[in-house]
Amino acid sequence: MAGITIKGLSKRFGAGETAFAALTDLDLVIENNQFVTLLGPSGCGKTTTLRLIAGYLSPDAGTIHADDRLLSAPGSVVPPEARGMGMVFQNYAVWPHKTVYENVVFGLRLRKVPAAEARRKVEETLALVNLTGLESRFPNELSGGQQQRVALARSLVVEPGILLLDEPLSNLDAKLRERMRSELKQLQRRTGITFVYVTHDQAEALALSDRIAVMHGGRLQQYGTPVEVYSRPANRLVADFMGLVNLIPARVVAAHNGGGLVEAEGGLRLALPLPDGAAPGDAVEVAVRPENIRLRAASGDGAPCARITDRTFLGNISEYYATLPSGQVLRVQTHPLQQFAPGETVTIDIDAAQCSVFRP
Numbered sequence: 473m474a475g476i477t478i479k480g481l482s483k484r485f486g487a488g489e490t491a492f493a494a495l496t497d498l499d500l501v502i503e504n505n506q507f508v509t510l511l512g513p514s515g516c517g518k519t520t521t522l523r524l525i526a527g528y529l530s531p532d533a534g535t536i537h538a539d540d541r542l543l544s545a546p547g548s549v550v551p552p553e554a555r556g557m558g559m560v561f562q563n564y565a566v567w568p569h570k571t572v573y574e575n576v577v578f579g580l581r582l583r584k585v586p587a588a589e590a591r592r593k594v595e596e597t598l599a600l601v602n603l604t605g606l607e608s609r610f611p612n613e614l615s616g617g618q619q620q621r622v623a624l625a626r627s628l629v630v631e632p633g634i635l636l637l638d639e640p641l642s643n644l645d646a647k648l649r650e651r652m653r654s655e656l657k658q659l660q661r662r663t664g665i666t667f668v669y670v671t672h673d674q675a676e677a678l679a680l681s682d683r684i685a686v687m688h689g690g691r692l693q694q695y696g697t698p699v700e701v702y703s704r705p706a707n708r709l710v711a712d713f714m715g716l717v718n719l720i721p722a723r724v725v726a727a728h729n730g731g732g733l734v735e736a737e738g739g740l741r742l743a744l745p746l747p748d749g750a751a752p753g754d755a756v757e758v759a760v761r762p763e764n765i766r767l768r769a770a771s772g773d774g775a776p777c778a779r780i781t782d783r784t785f786l787g788n789i790s791e792y793y794a795t796l797p798s799g800q801v802l803r804v805q806t807h808p809l810q811q812f813a814p815g816e817t818v819t820i821d822i823d824a825a826q827c828s829v830f831r832p
């Protein structure tokens with residue numbers, strides 16, 4: 473079992489004019505036995521980070537330590553096979569001409585593990601990933617999910633301290649992906665192996681992770697628990713990437729000790745925590761998720777009103793487009809049995825405690 477400490481890690485590809493910064497100044501501490509996910513859109517530097525951790529790439533700046541052992545620094549990289557890490561890829565990369573057993577035992581033979589012990593370890597590992605009984609099948613006789621489990625077993629059998637997984641579920645259909653998701657989480661809990669998991673799927677990251685590192689443009693935007701990155705996004709990029717969000721332009725009316733009052737066009741006023749240094753007159757953006765806005769019958773009690781301009785019934789929720797007097801359209805999600813008709817005027821309540829405020 474090991475934790476990883478990354479300091480000031482940077483990686484560029486190419487040279488001169490065409491050089492491209494794939495990763496810039498990454499600081500990250502991955503604790504022992506944790507499930508940590510690198511999350512972000514395609515091209516944000518997730519795979520580059522994983523390959524740096526695995527030792528397939530040399531950093532231009534910064535260091536990677538596993539516990540106290542220096543693994544990577546510019547010009548000095550411990551090779552992948554000497555790092556005690558396993559890696560699982562999106563495309564499984566199982567050998568098509570080898571049986572399940574032969575695929576899984578390979579790493580043990582390479583390490584000259586005696587045959588009887590190797591057999592016992594392969595059987596234990598196959599049981600761990602629910603493949604018992606399929607030892608003599610070939611990959612083309614397995615489903616996609618089973619092939620991905622072979623790839624997992626092959627990495628796990630050599631008992632790595634750290635398992636690196638690069639979008640391992642993205643080739644599976646939605647139902648299977650969800651099942652493998654909970655299997656992966658249980659596997660991590662049972663083995664206590666540190667998992668570093670890469671995905672562009674925010675729902676997957678929320679469901680699996682102890683901590684999520686949200687990346688964008690080669691830079692870490694936020695590192696926190698699923699609840700933190702979803703409910704307390706550090707900036708607009710994170711808020712936007714983690715799910716649906718309404719961004720309401722507003723102006724600070726009053727500010728005091730970290731809190732204050734903001735007013736949006738059309739008179740919508742909210743008492744909120746404010747960013748450091750915010751002063752009256754400053755332009756800000758209020759971020760609020762659709763499930764943190766409530767609709768009720770127009771009350772005339774002074775609370776802001778909106779007009780329902782669209783309604784979509786989605787089974788487990790209803791989604792509304794509610795247009796404020798300013799013309800801004802808010803997306804609102806409610807219980808499906810709460811129904812308002814398009815054209816109806818409603819009163820809206822925004823849960824200020826669940827809002828975040830950003831500087832534009």
Ligand SMILES: Nc1ncnc2c1ncn2[C@@H]1O[C@H](COP(=O)(O)OP(=O)(O)O)[C@@H](O)[C@H]1O
Pocket residue numbers: 485486492493494512513514515516517518519520521
């Ligand atoms: N070997 C390479 N040579 C040049 N550019 C690369 C190389 N590997 C990755 N990149 C670029 O670095 C950026 C980050 O890539 P990557 O880490 O693979 O992103 P992600 O896994 O988040 O989709 C991308 O713009 C990609 O095109």
Ligand SMILES: [Mg+2]
Pocket residue numbers: 518519520
């Ligand atoms: Mg990638």
